[in-house]
Amino acid sequence: MRHFIHTDTLDITTIHALLTRAKQHEAQMVQADQPYRNRFTANLFFEPSTRTRCSFEVAQKRLGMEVIHLDTDTSSAVKGESLYDTIQTLSALGVEIVVMRHTHLSVYEALMKQNVNCALINAGAGKQAHPTQALLDLYTIQNHFGELDGLVVAMIGDITHSRVVRSNLDLMQRLGIQVILSGPENMRDPELERRAPYVSFSEAIQKADVVMMLRVQLERHQGEIFSDASKYCEHYGLTQARMENMKANAIILHPAPMNRGVEIEDACVEHERSRIFAQMRNGVYVRMAVLDYVLGGIKTC
Amino acid sequence: MRHFIHTDTLDITTIHALLTRAKQHEAQMVQADQPYRNRFTANLFFEPSTRTRCSFEVAQKRLGMEVIHLDTDTSSAVKGESLYDTIQTLSALGVEIVVMRHTHLSVYEALMKQNVNCALINAGAGKQAHPTQALLDLYTIQNHFGELDGLVVAMIGDITHSRVVRSNLDLMQRLGIQVILSGPENMRDPELERRAPYVSFSEAIQKADVVMMLRVQLERHQGEIFSDASKYCEHYGLTQARMENMKANAIILHPAPMNRGVEIEDACVEHERSRIFAQMRNGVYVRMAVLDYVLGGIKTC
Amino acid sequence: MRHFIHTDTLDITTIHALLTRAKQHEAQMVQADQPYRNRFTANLFFEPSTRTRCSFEVAQKRLGMEVIHLDTDTSSAVKGESLYDTIQTLSALGVEIVVMRHTHLSVYEALMKQNVNCALINAGAGKQAHPTQALLDLYTIQNHFGELDGLVVAMIGDITHSRVVRSNLDLMQRLGIQVILSGPENMRDPELERRAPYVSFSEAIQKADVVMMLRVQLERHQGEIFSDASKYCEHYGLTQARMENMKANAIILHPAPMNRGVEIEDACVEHERSRIFAQMRNGVYVRMAVLDYVLGGIKTC
Structure with a gap:
């Protein structure tokens, strides 16, 4: 079986x-x-x-x-x-x-x-x-870049609670992709950082061929510094301003459902760099x- | 689209x-x-x-x-x-x-x-x-009368809460149907009465080619005069006695679900004038x- | 119709x-x-x-x-x-x-x-x-024995709450099957015992061609002697030891869902005598x- x-x-x-x-x-x-x-x-x-x-x-x-x-x-x-x-x-x-x-x-x-x-x-x-999610991420990336080997994928945000990160990490690394992690201090995960480097948000944005924004589960962070949506976006959301620092050919992914205005601004969701609805189709x-x-x-x- | x-x-x-x-x-x-x-x-x-x-x-x-x-x-x-x-x-x-x-x-x-x-x-x-309901009402009426132009349709009962009335009103009037409204005082709707005349229940029954009884939502009328089912039926229900005052070729509609014994008696639901189950089929x-x-x-x- | x-x-x-x-x-x-x-x-x-x-x-x-x-x-x-x-x-x-x-x-x-x-x-x-259940029980028995006439079927356990017993009883008796009942005192049903004899658990096991164990609804017997799962199994569960007293060609049925370890032990569910999953297929x-x-x-x- x-x-x-x-x-x-x-x-x-x-x-x-x-x-x-x-x-x-x-x-x-x-x-x-x-x-x-x-x-x-x-x-x-x-x-x-x-x-x-x-x-x-x-x-x-x-x-x-x-x-x-x-x-x-x-x-x-x-x-x-x-x-x-x-x-x-x-x-x-x-x-x-x-x-x-x-x-x-x-x-x-x-x-x-x-x-x-x-x-x-x-x-x-x-x-x-979430293995089928990891596979459709790979598929979407391959559709855009042709080759997977040598690409840099940044996974950014609520690393702690993300099954998407866990399923993607091993798969991507075995296929020659370099994975980097970023996000707020209180959403870091020491175990995962033994497998992939943690970098600042701005470094992640600049280095990545694929910027994968993760869904923030604000309700799990009650009373903490980033439990407020607009503050989260200010510090760790993908905004139009930040998007301008991305590499020329880089794309945006998100496993969805999205918190628009929290981890990602509307303009980035609908931008031509975005492959978010393509992910769903794929x-x-x-x-x-x-x-x-x-x-x-x-x-x- | x-x-x-x-x-x-x-x-x-x-x-x-x-x-x-x-x-x-x-x-x-x-x-x-x-x-x-x-x-x-x-x-x-x-x-x-x-x-x-x-x-x-x-x-x-x-x-x-x-x-x-x-x-x-x-x-x-x-x-x-x-x-x-x-x-x-x-x-x-x-x-x-x-x-x-x-x-x-x-x-x-x-x-x-x-x-x-x-x-x-x-x-x-x-x-x-509720536009598809209005369309199926029209279809059912046309099936019986052949022509729509010149017919009189009476909508009777809980006018205030009825999306069916709202969707039928404009559609029917544009097709040459004369719409009249009737029902208890506390279920009248001033806005709709600017578009169609309000008449007494007995007048509505006598004039209409189509008697459309509306579902009463008794639970929304707690403590009012017609919050009691049998009293409602006595004053504003379609009974066998009242049915005898209908025009020779007139039919009965109801958008359903029905409150049998409230706005309509069993005998009227099952009567040959009734097109209620035909509405569902249509x-x-x-x-x-x-x-x-x-x-x-x-x-x- | x-x-x-x-x-x-x-x-x-x-x-x-x-x-x-x-x-x-x-x-x-x-x-x-x-x-x-x-x-x-x-x-x-x-x-x-x-x-x-x-x-x-x-x-x-x-x-x-x-x-x-x-x-x-x-x-x-x-x-x-x-x-x-x-x-x-x-x-x-x-x-x-x-x-x-x-x-x-x-x-x-x-x-x-x-x-x-x-x-x-x-x-x-x-x-x-539960007439389709009774029919699939019959079908499963006929598949194994070929003939129904003359067989002994024992229904054992929570007789009181069982719709399966009620639907099977008349059907089986008319087809020449001898039905016997067994189970704890507090789950007996006087009305059904007018139609089929009640015997001891050990007698039921020894005589039956078909041992049909019934689902016990322990939650309905709060505070009673057999409201405890392990005690129930000790006295009225089909265990591997008891299974050895069954007739050579006898089979085990259960209408499911099963309480494993209560009315039936795991080993009996998976045993070659068991037709429990065949019942579902049938x-x-x-x-x-x-x-x-x-x-x-x-x-x-």
Whole structure:
């Protein structure tokens, strides 16, 4: 059974195969219409999501798959059934893939150890991992620059709470990208700084080919210096003024949802450097590739 | 981008084109099976709805469209994302039409001004507008009478809170229908009475070709004279006795959901004069026409 | 209009026709792909469910049906509309079948008396009836033993709260199966014991060809002797030790969701005697047959 939980366990060949397949989906070059007609998938979101949930649903339906939504409020979870039994039940009903968002990465690992009969796809795990987001970031960067090797990516803002940083870090470094981190003092993460250098905001802006602004979760910083939106923007937001210091060909990413006027100004979101809506569009192609992958539709030898 | 938000901005030619297309859908005379296969729509309801939501969903699926439901409780709205960004995200994912019910009409207007990339369809906006309901009322009336010009339509009951009255008024008057209003004193609306005459209940019943009973929202009239269901029915309900005073060929409409035994008696709902369930059936054809319209599938000039 | 509410009103010929059709669905021997394309069904669950809801949804989609989900929280029910009007509305919109879970069996009976225009399928009614579960139990037993006549089925545990027992009892007895009941004193049901003998747990285990363990709802037995999970298992759980006293060819069923370690040990769930996941798989074929049945697709006389 092929799952898709971590970026770390994907080898370089597989990553490239996934990016290539996503490109084929974008160009509609793959199999004819709806290759997986009448194949069943289930989406199981224990945390709120619009973008990722809808993105998977569009990807599934474009591939012709049938989608079962499990409402985590009204499902048998309330009767105390274990997640293992829920997933084995789905498998018995004919479901081949479970796309799941859950607070704890350890839950996915436990399910894999128990040998569940469905392929699991991680659609975001707490602050720990968001592998399809990392893959669509890579895809978007590759679309712009052609080559990944040698690029500098700056991830800026609320590093502490970001699963996006965690999933991107290892993936990018193995592909020859230099990652740098920046953001307010109280949002730094010592563990991640052992893996990538922390620099000042202005240095990050000047050096990066890719400026990735992270969503600030202000509500988690009550009473602290940057718990005020406008103050955050003044010190750590991407503004039009700061954007002028970016390299000539550099682009802007954001995993969204965005706090406009906090970590990023409106003008930067809509600017021609911005690839933020392209990221969303690319997410569909990348997730189609991941669905292909877990069903064995991508040869990775 | 074509939206469908107001009745007032639809010209007479367009209204007739929509009614004609609805007729073609009813007769299954239009394009072959499922003309919009693999086209994506999203349904976004910020207020409760069974009828309208399901009616749109049936219309969408009959046209072969894929439907994404946005749960307004668990979506990214809880992360503070703006509605503009949610809709632009849906567009980036491939969604072409957003069907939305929202409390405030101004929200639709703001989104149009911001040039969102999805076609917006208003599925009911607070007490202000419900254009697809008005269109299906017209369609149902035309089906019975053939001609609209010269008919008298009486709208009776809770005028103050009715978005249905507001959307029908202008549309009907422009098509040559004479609209009259009636109902309890405490549910009158001075603004609307500048546009259509207020008459007694008995006069309304006697004069009208179409008796449109409105849903009373008793809970909004606590402590008032007609806050009691049986008293309301006694004074302002359509009863079998009152029905006998209707014109020979006159019909009964109700936008539903109905309070049976309050604004309308069971016997009138099930009577051969009643077109209430026909309205629901017709809603599907009319909404198919509106979906056609926003996708440019109806020539109107 | 054909409904599917009670097992008692199904004659023997119909039961066999349903089991045969389920077998044809399992073998994919029936009509070609998706015989009911573009036919609309609605699922209306007033009580939580994963298994049954998803099982019906998979069955519907395999038959090519379009599925409308009615969210019982946000639908017009909150506006006080009667269930009768909701179902007549769905019918007007084009829905042919309503699959419903509701607390009270009397609600289905009232709707049938009111001659609703949709076929109703009972997806579990309070503690009173769960006819598709009974049918899938029969199907699973027949798959293993070939013949039903002369078998002994023991239903063990929380008899009082079990709709599964109620739906199985009459059906099995009419098909020549001997039913015996067992379980803790405080979960016995005098009415059911007039129809089937109550025996000790050890006798039930030794005599039965089919050991059907029931879900214990411990939360309903607060402060009683078996309100503690481990104590319950010690006295009335199916353990590996007890399993050794079963007849050579006997099998284990459970309607699920399971309380592992309460009424059944992990080792018994995963044992080769267990048909618990087969029950779930078979539920899809049986429900496909029931959907066929209410649409008149099964000849029964």
